[in-house]
Amino acid sequence: MENPVIELTGLSKLYGSLKAVDNLSLTINRGEIYGLLGPNGAGKTTTILMMLGLTEPSAGTVTVCGYNATSNPVAVKKKVGYMPDNMGFYDGMSALDNLVYMGRLNGIPESSVRRRAMEMMDLVGLGQAINKKAAAYSRGMKQRLGLAEVLIKQPEVIIMDEPTLGIDHAGVSAFLSLIRQLSNQQNITVLLSSHHLNQVQQVCDRVGIFVEGKLLANDHIARLSNHLFARDAHVVTITFDDNISNRDEYHAALMSMEGVTRATISEKAIEVSCTRNATPEFVRYFVAKGLNIMGVHQKEYGLEEIYQRYFENNLTEKESNGKPGNLFQRSFFKKIKK
Numbered sequence: 154m155e156n157p158v159i160e161l162t163g164l165s166k167l168y169g170s171l172k173a174v175d176n177l178s179l180t181i182n183r184g185e186i187y188g189l190l191g192p193n194g195a196g197k198t199t200t201i202l203m204m205l206g207l208t209e210p211s212a213g214t215v216t217v218c219g220y221n222a223t224s225n226p227v228a229v230k231k232k233v234g235y236m237p238d239n240m241g242f243y244d245g246m247s248a249l250d251n252l253v254y255m256g257r258l259n260g261i262p263e264s265s266v267r268r269r270a271m272e273m274m275d276l277v278g279l280g281q282a283i284n285k286k287a288a289a290y291s292r293g294m295k296q297r298l299g300l301a302e303v304l305i306k307q308p309e310v311i312i313m314d315e316p317t318l319g320i321d322h323a324g325v326s327a328f329l330s331l332i333r334q335l336s337n338q339q340n341i342t343v344l345l346s347s348h349h350l351n352q353v354q355q356v357c358d359r360v361g362i363f364v365e366g367k368l369l370a371n372d373h374i375a376r377l378s379n380h381l382f383a384r385d386a387h388v389v390t391i392t393f394d395d396n397i398s399n400r401d402e403y404h405a406a407l408m409s410m411e412g413v414t415r416a417t418i419s420e421k422a423i424e425v426s427c428t429r430n431a432t433p434e435f436v437r438y439f440v441a442k443g444l445n446i447m448g449v450h451q452k453e454y455g456l457e458e459i460y461q462r463y464f465e466n467n468l469t470e471k472e473s474n475g476k477p478g479n480l481f482q483r484s485f486f487k488k489i490k491k
């Protein structure tokens with residue numbers, strides 16, 4: 154059942170003549186992990202700052218856990234744990250003491266703050282490194298410590314700005330799994346901003362594609378891909394042990410099957426695009442024809458492709474309307490590939 158925790162309605166933020174956020178409406182439900190995706194300068198941080206009541210909207214409203222973030226930022230702050238991309242620690246203090254200090258600041262009684270801090274260190278996988286100075290922590294360890302600092306206040310919502318910045322591949326996977334696990338166990342709502350599409354894909358229930366202050370798409374990853382790749386929602390490649398003869402016959406047979414939109418035959422492989430999953434039928438057909446199948450591979454769309462396709466469609470639409478796609482969109486991929 155839907156249970157909105159973050160609600161943005163007609164939200165805009167102007168910096169002079171620049172619309173950093175442009176009429177944004179979005180609802181995020183309890184327990185959801187939502188990914189705000191977009192290139193540099195898209196308006197992700199500005200949106201987050203408005204959610205936290207740290208900057209005022211030029212128009213529209215932000216409600217977090219039932220509180221208006223602009224008029225009641227203190228109430229929102231009690232419910233939300235915020236992890237900026239450059240979380241600071243007291244370098245000369247041990248990691249545990251950093252956490253104890255943060256616990257005290259959040260009003261945890263002296264009698265239990267140390268125990269709670271230890272529990273949090275265990276929870277984020279730093280139980281063996283509690284006495285190490287924060288300065289001696291690696292980037293990945295600092296992110297975990299940051300998460301512990303956020304969790305010690307028992308938030309209903311966690312907002313993270315580029316949480317995986319600068320962490321190596323293995324560290325990113327471990328950190329994202331931890332977020333997923335925490336969200337599942339404690340029903341915490343998580344909003345994370347990122348321009349690392351593949352990473353976000355691993356962990357988010359839903360994503361918003363955010364460009365130039367506007368939300369261009371907002372959906373579950375699977376639905377986004379079904380919508381964008383409707384004609385070739387299912388692409389399967391079948392490889393054979395020998396060169397393919399009778400190409401015209403096979404091509405005609407495949408194209409006559411329900412839902413098939415394209416069939417490409419190369420030396421030892423056939424790639425078929427279909428609006429439905431017809432892989433068993435393709436396999437039965439070729440087995441009946443006496444061909445030896447060596448492999449069957451079904452394509453899965455990643456967010457990189459979803460992103461790319463979205464912008465291809467967008468450009469095509471604009472061009473067909475007689476308006477050229479704007480330069481920003483053309484340079485977009487250069488930015489996100491970085």
Ligand SMILES: Nc1ncnc2c1ncn2[C@@H]1O[C@H](COP(=O)(O)OP(=O)(O)OP(=O)(O)O)[C@@H](O)[C@H]1O
Binds near residue numbers: 192195200348
């Ligand atoms: N305080 C400010 N004064 C003027 N312009 C600002 C201010 N803060 C942000 N901007 C502008 O607003 C736009 C959105 O910036 P924002 O930081 O929200 O983007 P972002 O999506 O978080 O980018 P990044 O991924 O680089 O962090 C940018 O054009 C930025 O230059």
